[in-house]
Amino acid sequence: QDAAEAPEGGFGLGREATTEEVAMWDIDIRPDGKGLPVGSGSVELGEEIWSYNCAHCHGDFAEGIDRWPVLAGGEGTLSDDRPVKTIGSYWPYLSTVYDYVYRAMPFGYSQSLSPDDVYAITAYLLYSNYIVEDDFVLSNENFSEIAMPNEENFFMDDRAETELPQFTAEPCMTDCKEQVEITAHATVLDVTPEDGGEGGGGGID
Amino acid sequence: QDAAEAPEGGFGLGREATTEEVAMWDIDIRPDGKGLPVGSGSVELGEEIWSYNCAHCHGDFAEGIDRWPVLAGGEGTLSDDRPVKTIGSYWPYLSTVYDYVYRAMPFGYSQSLSPDDVYAITAYLLYSNYIVEDDFVLSNENFSEIAMPNEENFFMDDRAETELPQFTAEPCMTDCKEQVEITAHATVLDVTPEDGGEGGGGGID
């Protein structure tokens, strides 16, 4: 099949976006602070907004209720058998909190919070994770100064170097093993949906 | 992709059909009479069965009611502008009548007629098409003696010889015509379904 191509100079389709339209839709925030609106919010105000809008799912201290996401705690658990991945223990950048809370929270009423609300909530989540003190005020000015504890533990996909060489060997076809034993059964964990089980293994988050 | 293959000696799947099962399902009839059951029926009885079971769709004389199929008449119309294709004017073999009536008619109660019924109806349809007299009795014995008027006018697909050579020439790409005129409009016939029209052109039968 042939590839679709554009004429010299383009199609001239669509229309130029107005500055207002871009401002309305361009809601993303980056680690370097790009996208942050002017504003600020304190841990104290954050706690108040949180208790009205967030706590009934995520818990008063962001500890999570029932199966709703846990947002605080879990420091030092990342190499445990059951790591607890939270904003404090796992997230590499604070900008992600601001970005995500505005675009997707509260669940069911996205993009309803003002910039000051989101600064305040973000400050409260830093506080819940012992990253700032209770008198902290977060703003577009000091935002980039906050470093997240786990940032250094992220690294770029290295499968090409660490895995692919090992997984491109020609495999054995005949008499590859002497013995084969069954080492694990799904029926032991017993969580197949048909059975109505409540689940034992990890979820998909 | 690779083709699916059978092992030497086959799979041994399925089971042998019993003689009774084959007899039950093997209902097809061929022009040479293969498949015809023992039986017979007169034009007279055929007319009676016809009037109860067939006439309300196909008409008392097989002339067709409303848009239901016309089964008689139309002789000599095959090269007309609007040919009338019936058993008498078009069908090459009588066996097709027997086969079809038993397998598919009456519409809504297939395979309900006895062999004698079908012989009788078939005799009646021959009579309606002026192929036999009113005292005719059709049976498995005399079935193959009936020749249908239009049999000779059927011939095997000859597109390979009569059309393909003409339709495999490299076509013109540039300046192929001087003038182009529109010679027919769908809107003149005006039968697009959205318009609720009752239809002017030929149907699909």
Place this chain on the structure above:
Amino acid sequence: AAASVGAAAGGAARASSDPAFAEIQPWMQELGDPVDAAPYGMPSEFEAHVQRKTVYWLTADPISSINFTPLHELDGIITPNGLCFERHHSGAAHVDPALHRLMINGLVDRELVFTMEDLMRFPRENHVYFLECAANSGMEWRGSQLNGCQFTHGMIHNVMYTGIPLRLLLAEAGIQTAGKWLLAEGADAAGMTRSIPMEKALDDCLVAFKMNGEALRVEQGYPLRLVVPGWEGNMWVKWLRRLEVGDEPWHHREETSKYTDLLADGKARRFTWEMDAKSVITNPSPQAPLTHGAGPTVLSGLAWSGRGTIPRVDVTLDGGKNWHQARMSGPSLSKSMHRFYFEFDWNGQPLLLQSRAHDSTGYVQPTKNALRELRGTNSIYHNNGIQTWHVKKTGEAENVEVS
């Protein structure tokens, strides 16, 4: 859970004359459907007009009738199962697969009966094939009649089948030397039958049980249909219950009264199985006018051949004075639909659009008049002539014929 503390965001910036920017759309604020809303999903409510449609005046009764694939609403080469046109002669049969059997009888060493479970133990193959009714475009023999490619060309669909090569099933029964023909029979109230020459049966026919990944649809022969690649749709017997091997063809109703091609001199071709190469421009077309005015325009269409692939399609904008090679897109598979595009800068003036398919045997789709010269206008079937759409300045399109 509304934000009860703090003001609504960004109010000042909401200045745009485009209604899409008038407010944050509800679907970007409020939660959508949960994952248990539709265990088997259906199209969006905004696509409800994308439907198979029937033409009531074509037949006596909607039970022995046809509906048409909305080609102008589709793209690519796969027809979704829910939109595959239907043609049946005594209604779509609801067959219970537990009570369905496939019998092979006649000139075979062993007459056999298979359950569906037996059949699932045979090797399978997967192929994409078009299925075109021999009567597709049949209403156009006497002149352009129906305004829309759904109606002029919509007796076709293109599906990936999973099925058992027919030759494996026949080998299991053991074809006797005299066995030169096969009768395929359906389990519907029409007891549909067609005679198939053994050469084709042993070549590429399949006994299929899946279409586009899932079980055949009821109206496409659930649980079993014969697939006869490249040959007219009526031979693809649905609700397949029986295969009889014989020494002669059966000349049944669907190969004598119907599906024979009456020529101008009153003689009729029988056994016109292969579907000749054909194409149609699906967009623009009468049901899909150009609504955007002059400028960049995407013309799109479909082409297929019962004899192989479609390496090339030509398109004309001026009723055949000048032709341009279209761009083929998507997998090119034998006896499958092919998608073509021709992008051009519309000057806003009237157009006379045509497409012309070339197949891998060198066959070039003829004009309707070339066909009429050879066959007359009474043949009903096998009209693969070039279709013309007249696009007006308004962008509306009409089914026309040209000199």
Place this chain on the structure above:
Amino acid sequence: AAASVGAAAGGAARASSDPAFAEIQPWMQELGDPVDAAPYGMPSEFEAHVQRKTVYWLTADPISSINFTPLHELDGIITPNGLCFERHHSGAAHVDPALHRLMINGLVDRELVFTMEDLMRFPRENHVYFLECAANSGMEWRGSQLNGCQFTHGMIHNVMYTGIPLRLLLAEAGIQTAGKWLLAEGADAAGMTRSIPMEKALDDCLVAFKMNGEALRVEQGYPLRLVVPGWEGNMWVKWLRRLEVGDEPWHHREETSKYTDLLADGKARRFTWEMDAKSVITNPSPQAPLTHGAGPTVLSGLAWSGRGTIPRVDVTLDGGKNWHQARMSGPSLSKSMHRFYFEFDWNGQPLLLQSRAHDSTGYVQPTKNALRELRGTNSIYHNNGIQTWHVKKTGEAENVEVS
């Protein structure tokens, strides 16, 4: 219209112990459905069990959750639209296409807004691609857990897309030299975002509006979705509303908190986009046991790779002692599912079934233990290890692991 004259036919011959021959089936005597019964068709009532299924304990709420494709009920390589698994983070958004816009902003010469109608004027391409959630098989990292390939491997589907090459849209806006990354954003209430390197964006990504011929389904992003061939499903942003060109990635929630792969030492891989080669035996499997006893048996499965085609799949019946090359069936397309079969004569003894995919780069699907040795068991994502089914004498199959 019963035959009131003449006796019922063939009464004497009706002798068979098979209930299928006890009487003429009603569907072979009585009329079926008319052609206007279902303008958009649905599967047979006998296939009602073929459904997407969710697992309630996996997530807090069925609105931000997942359901699974019933792979064991399908064949060939196309997933029907109604059965394509769903994953959304704030529910499936019902977007009105008339109010939908695609914006391109950021490091471009012209920031642009497109209506759906504008987009229909760009050239399109058609490609079949698999879409696999990075979390597919994620529940199996700590050991075999779920009994059924629908649950262990069903976060995948394979569809023919029609879409605009992303590079054409970006060229229309004019990418500035500093533009090395792209942010794709959805119009759902999750406002889903992912960062995509420009090299991939300009390579084979599509902005798609059709799947398997018809409009995208609501739950697959109607009216517009990004197609990112071979890369993890979360990046295929649905309800696509905005593309921003930038000089750095955004590190948003779905590429930090989620969709990063935590290794045993507490470090985490980010930007693990490519889906490694993988395969699974769909039949037999826990939801599709062998019910026919010893004898000819069809083993079938699916294989795919984010890096190319699958020229070869190996199958073992004895837990990996001996391997056999499977038969590949159907079109072999890059970054598409491939169907394989292995037909064998089952001796009725227990089996330990595995399949092992080879892709066109030479990559061979590893064991789960080989992956665990490199990554531990906390990674959630990208589990492409070899799956084992234990088939018992009864034909029942269980999800197990072997030494």
